[in-house]
Amino acid sequence: MAAADKRLLANAIRALAMDAVQAANSGHPGMPMGMADVATILWTEYLKHDPADPAWHDRDRFVLSAGHGSMLLYALLHLTGYERPTIEDIRGFRQLGSPCAGHPENFLLAGVEATTGPLGQGFGMAVGMAIAERHLNAVFGDELVDHRTWTIAGDGDLMEGINHEAAGLAGHLGLGRLIAFWDDNKITIDGATALSTSEDIAARYAAYGWHVVRCDGHDFADIRRAIDEALADPRPSLVACRTIIGWGAPNKQGTSATHGAALGAEEVAAARKQLVWDSAPFDIPAPILSAWRSAGGRGAEAHEAWRARLAASPRRDELVRRMEGRLPADTGLEAWLDRLAEAPQKIATRKASELALEAINAAVPETLGGSADLTGSNNTKTKTQAPLTKEDYSGRYIYFGIREFGMAAALNGMALHGGVIPYGGTFLVFSDYCRPAIRLAALQQAPAIFVMTHDSIGLGEDGPTHQPVEHLTSLRLIPNLAVHRPADAVETAECWALALARRDGPSLLALTRQNLPQLRSERSAENLCARGAYRLRAAAAPRRAVLIATGSEVEVAVAVADALEAQGIGADVVSMPCWSLFDAQDEAYRSDLLPADLLKVSIEAGTTLGWERYVGPGGLAVGLDRFGASAPAEDLFRRFGFTAEAIAPRVLAALDSRRSG
């Protein structure tokens, strides 16, 4: 197709973008108008996809990291023939009920590979997708897995710290199947990029081991040349596209005025004139729509050929099983739980996690683990895992480096890609470093698994910078994130079973550095952690109190109960590894466990805010409402009152004050 015709196609994107933003009187027209030419070449000539089947396993992945330019993606999906968004959906851009949200949401539209908008994370997820692709390629071969990952990143994406982590990882792993377009328009919200940055981005990417190529983002031949160069190079490629933001809006283009606001009726009219675009808003002339749809049909043949190869492949069932996220019948955990019942272990839950993973990784070939340079501390690597390297992508362990946020975003990308169950480790306190990605996993329902060890002052000497205090509850606050804090080796295995089985959101395991006794030696047929909380031990003496604890403090709760029982005061011990699962139980279960009329006491080595939900106003929340300190763990537990000696008297006092109150 000639350049003039391609421009007509690109202008269809521009028209939809400016019209939708104008109708909503809200949104970002500048980026779609600036990148329309590049996107047109990519989507009509290079991208391998099939609008008739957005879930085709071997499709290329396209991630709009600059998610504020969402209208670019909605226009591309509509024009190439995806079932949604319809033109009515696009008319409803940014309105309640439309799948065309302000930023692309993967759970609203097929074809949106990832929820993007928080800058830099789309780029990071693209790296994860590219890792998953190469890994599955190594496992299943070229005939079944052989696709690319494309992403569009703006200046904001490339200023965010995460792009440094993600690009460094991609360069190290030599992810040549990853091609990132940089929308080099020299404009940010505040004005010219020169206001805040002077760096040579191309040189920086070259320093990471990337291939860098430049092009004029409004010259179709030049765009093709650059993409062809990128395809030919074995390294990941950064295609720097020199563009004009808001291209086509004669008075505002090239300025930040086009970035994040409607152009205004007058400028939209002027742009129509400039683009020689006569049709009404949301009306795409039939020849142009037809050309787009025909381009959208390009992938059908390749898809059909792939289907035939898949049908003929002995690996078919396994690939489909993995891509559809179905676990093998045996995850190895039942046998491991049998062994724990036979031979109880006094070990740290991080070690228990390692041992659970030994069982899992031997039985579940799709797990792909790693750590942000804390392999020996997070206990994330098992014997069966060889490293995934540039030379051998079949490995199942990734040395992520000191890149917590990059790791978490990559885990999200792998989870979204499918075919693998990704997990990654760091210290719980550094969940703050990856918190934006943990949130995005929860929002976009990505089943990534975060392994967070050293989960309290129990880590000891490293001191308050490394001791999580507020983190457990701050993570519990994130909707759709399952936060598990198991109390022993059995609970750790049960929580791993829950994390593996979860398909509609992320899970986080908070694990100890220090050893803990195994509190459950009877083999339970039921996964008791699945209810979020359960009665670990019932009162022997007449019941006066319920002690609720999580993780390492369950051991303490048991000791407190012992002390109380010794005085004839009965106390249940409730282990509550996961608040959100407990909150989802029915009222009968919840009130049976936590009866309204009894004193309830929570014990957790973290901030008490939030525990009022379970202990109530007359209850007692034993916690730590301050930062920790540097000392051996046992000294800290004593210093901060996490011992039976310190807590039992407080429980007795609370019981007394209830009697007198």
Add this chain to the structure above:
Amino acid sequence: MAAADKRLLANAIRALAMDAVQAANSGHPGMPMGMADVATILWTEYLKHDPADPAWHDRDRFVLSAGHGSMLLYALLHLTGYERPTIEDIRGFRQLGSPCAGHPENFLLAGVEATTGPLGQGFGMAVGMAIAERHLNAVFGDELVDHRTWTIAGDGDLMEGINHEAAGLAGHLGLGRLIAFWDDNKITIDGATALSTSEDIAARYAAYGWHVVRCDGHDFADIRRAIDEALADPRPSLVACRTIIGWGAPNKQGTSATHGAALGAEEVAAARKQLVWDSAPFDIPAPILSAWRSAGGRGAEAHEAWRARLAASPRRDELVRRMEGRLPADTGLEAWLDRLAEAPQKIATRKASELALEAINAAVPETLGGSADLTGSNNTKTKTQAPLTKEDYSGRYIYFGIREFGMAAALNGMALHGGVIPYGGTFLVFSDYCRPAIRLAALQQAPAIFVMTHDSIGLGEDGPTHQPVEHLTSLRLIPNLAVHRPADAVETAECWALALARRDGPSLLALTRQNLPQLRSERSAENLCARGAYRLRAAAAPRRAVLIATGSEVEVAVAVADALEAQGIGADVVSMPCWSLFDAQDEAYRSDLLPADLLKVSIEAGTTLGWERYVGPGGLAVGLDRFGASAPAEDLFRRFGFTAEAIAPRVLAALDSRRSG
């Protein structure tokens, strides 16, 4: 001093490091042993400081970004003659009560400029200190402010995303007074850096506009040459020091075995032999200690000369006032509050913040503001503020770029440097991006001010990626962070007054995008927000309920109260801008505001977890326990039930169930 003698001095650091770690059986000997030679040259020949007065305003700042190497810093402070740590303190390394914590804590030891350990942040704070120095230099001149900022960063610091943001900012601002040593030892916790990274760090820093120089980190002459080059270059400098981790431990040096664990008695003995270090643990031979102390005395003369210049300067009182953190008598806010009482404003609280800042910035010359590329959205720039640029450091506004974490760490560094009151803006949802720095501000008691706008679903169309839901409470969980969510222009001014006055920790203002009515038109002599919560309106009809709300939902609470009063049901409205300040009030005040026997209802457009603290188990928490959606703000408030029409019936039902219950 000859090279051999310098080695003896450096070996004193090595001995203290390995002995302290050995005694604690915990810690990181490798970094101090590897960087001892570089640190010796820096601290004995270049660093401008005076151990007799660690608070000397014009001292050089030294930030150990690789904070796990804390023994390096403790050794340097002790050897150069700081009052603390004593040798006894060092013997107590990592034990309860010793100021020699696992990672350096600025609140435990004078001479520790910043709490470090969470990787990359020390580097980011150093950038902030270097900005503060250049700004104060521009204001007060060379004779009063003329010092450098030095930092030591490890591979971990340089892999973390924040180093990208901080280095990009430093390069852009041309901070030639900043010199960063890179401990290039090719080792991380997991093993060789080659396991996880292949980047050319020197080329990357050159791409940021830094000067890069290499040296052999164990060759004293070469170290001097590199530092001299760095001093001579007008750009910020990265001094890449090729070192051997654990230098001196004959069997373990150069390996990750020396990174984070005691060397073991045998290897310590072998190292003693290798280093020809015969003295007992913690014993520094007198000639060596004397040489160190004499080097520590180097700065006294410069300090005395500075004192004389300060005494003679007409700017003396102003510099001292600012460095000591005393506000001017008039912050401009009282007059602004007068005006608000005269002419109430219906404006967004982000706009109210801008107007408060107009008053403040005209009256308080030490404020230094900025935004992470959301200047027009955060309303952080006032008319009086010119940009702080490479060409003119006297400006009081910083275009931080799309670098939220880098900005937050820089604010911390500025606050720690002193002489300025730093504030910076982004969207509240992106508090997650800077959360590790917000936490570190709270831990190290740095009075940075975080201006976080677009504080709920009220931001509308940008959708759930941009809508904070869990953020308010997740921030309230951080100990020593004051989280303010003002309800109108008056409260916004009051919260700014609190933030300005706070010296022992950070403050965060959560502000709306959308307009809010001014709820208080009477001029209050007292700052009502100082109590964290107050009765905005008392019930007219017999009181049956207390409605507690924050920020934009206070308006909703007033409407709910109106609806209830119309039915003869009295309801107080309590505005609660700051939980932690309210929690600090006495019991009488708290129970007067929230009486135990009344129904309490919280209204906040965020997750309800945590509100149980105030509403109790029979209470009603109106909130949003899910992610938001993309639509205009009013539609979202209706959709999610934040209207009087939706809430009043829920209050009535709760009152009924109490009656029947």
